[in-house]
Amino acid sequence: MKFNRRTHTCGELREENIGEKIVLNGWVDTRRDLGGVIFIDLRDRYGITQVVFEPNYNSETHKEGSKLRSEYVVAIEGTVRKRPGDTTNANLPTGMVDVMVDKVILLNEAKTPPFPIQKSGDVNEDIRLEYRYLDLRGEKMQKNLLMRSKMYNSVRNYFNDNEFLEIETPYLMKSTPEGARDFLVPSRIHRGKFYALPQSPQTYKQLLMVSGFDKYFQIVKCFRDEDLRADRQPEFTQIDIEMSFVDQEDIFSMVEGLMVKLFKETKNYELETPIKRLDFHEAMERYGSDKPDLRFDLEMTTLNEVFKDAEFKVFKDALANNGIITGLLAEGCGDYTRNQLDVLTNYVKQLGAGGLIWMRVKEDGLEAPVAKFMSDEEKQGIIDTLGAKPGDLLFIISGSKTQSLSIMGSLRLEMAKRLDLIKPDAKPALLWVTNFPLLEWDEDTKRFYAMHHPFTSPNLNEVDKLDTNPGDVNARAYDLVLNGNEIAGGSIRIHSADLQSKMFDALGISKEEADTKFGFLMNAFKYGAPPHGGIAFGFDRLAMLFANENSIREVIAFPKTSSAASLMDHSPSDVDEAQLKELFIKIR
């Protein structure tokens, strides 16, 4: 299996190479047999070059050429020729030339692939994942992983240029379940004890700030043992960032510089900064989402003021319970049929809404089943507040605040789809969402959970409310949103051991539990912790959006299925009893 190493890649030959003796190595992409002359498109990562087996030129190699099949791996020795007459191919960078084959060495045969290499897009994803090594050979996955590779490089150069240190944090760490579920790793040396894989390097990067490293970044795998949705993987990649002696503004400007560079180097797009900002509470009221898609308008409007004296029981109750009445104007949709409206009503009901109020705007006012429950003043109020015109349709949802706004936010996205509001050439819409609530209440466990994570700093002027009204405290937390997707989230952290204790109190975490789980961090805060903050990007999702794909699996070389399995190597798998014995565990 000796072979002649290539002198050129398959994407390299040009007219200036004409007459040269060259060697190519690659895969047989296609083979055409035209009147005794065999044309093969030879493929490698860099491109395609046409090689020609002509019986008159070399009858020996022509015979061998006739044995080649798709995906065979060959070394070709030959002479570069200008393609005759009108056979040049302007679509191919190498299309002005081809190679007359002097010698062919078969490096490896290939069975017929289970799907055509260049057309795996139509193939069932399970088959693609089983034969991932072939799926990756196709143009799409080659392009996506090449782009992803360039993105790593842009990110790292950016942080290196800005004097960040890349520091690796441990993968075998302590299990501190507070948030998602940990993946556990049994210890062989310490019987009955376990490591956990990191859900994020959060505590480590904060310790690095205590150590004075000042600016840290890492592109790092993280792990969450959650039930997978379409867009999740048990292991995922994070761009992890932390800085000392900063506030929110420093994080924003550092990240905006990164986004400018990434958009320029990956998409050749000149991103304008500063990136727009929106308070969480405003984002919820206007877009019904903490990650609004701003590629289109279609804003929601709160109608509480209009209905402040409402007789209509549904609205009256909503207001009495500190809830919300939110409206959405669908311009020009006044002709929606009853059937269309039923579909939308079902859509919001499935999301948990009690119902959907719709009203057609006519020349003479509002036409709707519920119109009779409203005063003329209220009807005019709706029209004025939403800016409705005859021919428009409008929706109203009322009830508890968060739920009603979220459901209307979903309806907003649904209407955008139906109205085709997101144009293929829409500019990327980036947005900072700020001032998130610090805590969210969980009805099941009757306790507060940290909305971001338990190390997030409350707004400094709201710290006192932690004791009296913790649910109202907002946080120095922020998300970066791209086209309606959260691509990064972060916060200014607590750097005082006292405030951190207070936070654990608010979360109902006892002193003992806090000490067992996070004692080392609280301890570290006592030895001179600087003010610090950071952010983390979901790298897979960012790459997915840059590649215009709908699933992160399209930008991950070897992803798992939604049941966290690999169809290629059949992991997870059985292991030997001896292995378990050494780890002091057995299967229940």
Next chain:
Amino acid sequence: MKFNRRTHTCGELREENIGEKIVLNGWVDTRRDLGGVIFIDLRDRYGITQVVFEPNYNSETHKEGSKLRSEYVVAIEGTVRKRPGDTTNANLPTGMVDVMVDKVILLNEAKTPPFPIQKSGDVNEDIRLEYRYLDLRGEKMQKNLLMRSKMYNSVRNYFNDNEFLEIETPYLMKSTPEGARDFLVPSRIHRGKFYALPQSPQTYKQLLMVSGFDKYFQIVKCFRDEDLRADRQPEFTQIDIEMSFVDQEDIFSMVEGLMVKLFKETKNYELETPIKRLDFHEAMERYGSDKPDLRFDLEMTTLNEVFKDAEFKVFKDALANNGIITGLLAEGCGDYTRNQLDVLTNYVKQLGAGGLIWMRVKEDGLEAPVAKFMSDEEKQGIIDTLGAKPGDLLFIISGSKTQSLSIMGSLRLEMAKRLDLIKPDAKPALLWVTNFPLLEWDEDTKRFYAMHHPFTSPNLNEVDKLDTNPGDVNARAYDLVLNGNEIAGGSIRIHSADLQSKMFDALGISKEEADTKFGFLMNAFKYGAPPHGGIAFGFDRLAMLFANENSIREVIAFPKTSSAASLMDHSPSDVDEAQLKELFIKIR
């Protein structure tokens, strides 16, 4: 806890800043109280700046300055001043100026650290690891991790410049114990099944070659659940490289380019290439090691020829059993005392040698207890072959080949230490060791194991011997050695499914077992696998050598102890019964 953000770092102020109003943020490094004036060295990652609290200048801040203690975190507002008279400090880049303090804001207090931040070198390592966040604050660890961060950058830029793709491979993979022990991760979704953490991304990178990615690299964590020696960690970092359509020469020249860049950018040292090469068998005979330290000579010499007709039973037996008689000349050591010689004899005995033959070279021949068993011709043969002169000492060890050579190799290193042969300014000695045996026999399990790994290609002209005499087959494998440390190892891989089967046969791995463990790889080889090969660097060890440290823990931010525990966060730790229940496991 509002604070004034810095306008400058603590390493930045120079004479041109004199008169400027500036803000610094940092830690109190030292405090001196001189005649009522307080001098504080304020420290951050970038350097140290002296700040001055003078009662006449500002009595208010002077009072506050007097409360500051070591490691307090402060924001200082002040005015840059030329240091008066002879108080400039030429050792400090900022030493021409200091800062008259106008205002001080205490950002955080600090308890007295358990050890002085700048003198952690003398501290018990367990204490350093428990308070790692403070240990990392010291100059040494700051310097080491800064260097390591630069090394990542050099490595990645090199591979990006050479058109390698960075591709992430999975951390949750299939357990295929063949070599070291896997760390296992129980699956929650698939009852009784387990993932393994990667010992290396070996199979994945080979699949990427099958996919046509051509040149791959990754800096990646790997995991081995082995009993730890001083220089091992359960998780370690690898620079992982794989290339298609290459042979050994391509790998060598690519890696040599990397080493030139790394030495230049990290050590400002101009490395000369090509790097010296040595056949494994020759390395063993001349240096008694597959990773010889070539910073000094002190070569071993095989004396089999001298003793081919030996009467001396020890030598006669060694030769009869296909063993070796190896000699080492210690120049000028003829005056070693009997006591010194006993110490050396014990040294080799502890390594498993039957004994150590030593001979003093005198004007009138060799003086030694065993001299009487040798003919004059043999004695002269020793002197001639080793080039011994009066006043020298020589050692002979005989027995089975590998063991005797290894033991003499250890004695060579020991003598180098005693003779102080490794000079502090010795040039770094790089070496390729090539042509390793493919297999090594294990007496315990009575089977062959792959010396490198089971995917390593045998020398192509030795493939036939796989059936007849597998122990004699050599491999297309190579190690890169720096100053007696293996820093990288790799091989040209098998890329034919048939040859891979043959290899599994030689290893005594049944078809069923091979199929269960590596079926996906063997399958991939059937669809057009290109010739390929690669190499992997132990990044921790490389960084350790570059930092002139003796332990990889000195270049890892948060290392584990030799019992694989973290003294800082006390992992591994107990976990909740509920967590185990969800994973379908229990503790034995």
